[in-house]
Amino acid sequence: MSQNERKVVAITGAAGGIGFESALEFYNNGWDLSLCDIDGALMSQKLDQNKFNSNRILSREFDIAKRENCETWIGETVERFGRLDCLICNAGIAHRSLFKNTDPEVILKVMSINFNSVVFLCHAAIPHLVKAKGSLIGISSVAGFSPLYGRTGYVSSKHALSGFFETIRSELEPELHVCLVYPAFVKTLFDKNTMDGDGKKLTREKPTIGNHLLPEVVAKTIFRSVARREKRIVLSPIAKLSYLISRLFPNFFTWIMKKNTQSEFL
Template sequence: MSQNERKVVAITGAAGGIGFESALEFYNNGWDLSLCDIDGAMMTQKLTQNKLNSNRILSSEFDITRRESCETWIGETVERFGRLDCLICNAGIAHRSLFKNTDPEVILKVMSINFNSVVFLCHAAIPHLVKGKGSLIGISSVAGFSPLYGRTGYVSSKHALSGFFETIRSELEPELHVCLVYPAFVKTLFDKNTMDGDGKKLTRDKPTIGSHLLPEVVAKNIFRSVAKRKKRIVLSPIAKLSYLLSRLFPNFFTWIMKKNTQSEFL
């Protein structure tokens, strides 16, 4: 298959976890890759370890909170491959701290990475995506549809992402396929960059409910959602239960959520 015949996926936060496993899944299914991460060295190491064909990959290191950088990356992707068929907005960061103990700058940083960057990327990518009725994928979480104790900034960013994607879908379908992915706990190194209320790296462990999803399982579901043009996928039993409870019995959900999470902050 020639380069012009292969579809192209652009993935943020591609140095590990869901991002890199998604890259592998799409690559193994014949797609070319445009990958970005702020940790370019880690991304290069992963690509080398997996012996992927560099002719099918564009890898970029930059800060996605900068609008110019996002626009440049999308432009370079289209220039390199001649097309863009899917954008996966995966990059993110979290904090775990009560709002009263959180510097507002921490929340603004979370919003900048988790939401503002998505606005920049989508604005640059959508004109290319709609040409081939492509896909826009947002990696959300349980925090995208429910409250989570001690995570005001993170929850706000994921709620914003959900509302943004749902509205884009209403404006652009069927020319653009839009899917939100809602996993619960995923076995990745995501928590290594989680911040405390002062913006410093968090050192304490967090309580979890249920088992951790493997990132490769999430990646396979993402690829399937593109193939079947699904609008939303809620992954893992705990995420599905949370989704139902938060909608049908919101007060009960809040009570049980606090019971299982607030001990970290006592």
């Protein structure tokens, strides 16, 4: 298959976890890759270890909180491959701290990565995605549809992401496929980079509810969602149960959520 015939996916947060496993899944299914991560060294290491064909990959080390970086990366992707068929907005950061103990700058930083960057990327990418009748994928979480104690910034960013994607879909389907993926706990290094209320790296452990999903399982689900043009995917039994309870019995959900998470902050 020639380069012009192969589809192209752009993935943020591609150095590990869901991002890297998604890159592997799409690559193994014949797609070319445009990858972006703030940790360029780790991304290069992963690419070298897995022996990717460099002719089928564009990788960039960028801070996607900056609009010019987002626009440059999307532009380079289309210039290199001549098309863009899918954008996966996966990059994200989190904090775990009560709002009263959280510097507002921490919340703004979370929003800048988890939401603002998505706005910048979508604004640059959507004309190309619509031309290809392609897909826009947002990686949300249980925090995208429910409250989550001690995570005001993270929850706000994921609620914003959900509202943004749902509205984009209403404006642009069927020319553009838009899908939100809601996993629960995923076995990645994401929590190792979580911030405390002062913006420093968090050191305390958090309780886990239910079993961890493997990132490769999430990646396969994402690839399938593109083929089936699914709109919303709630992954894992605990995420599905959380979705139902939060919608049908919101007060009960808040009570049980606090019961399982308040101990982190005592």
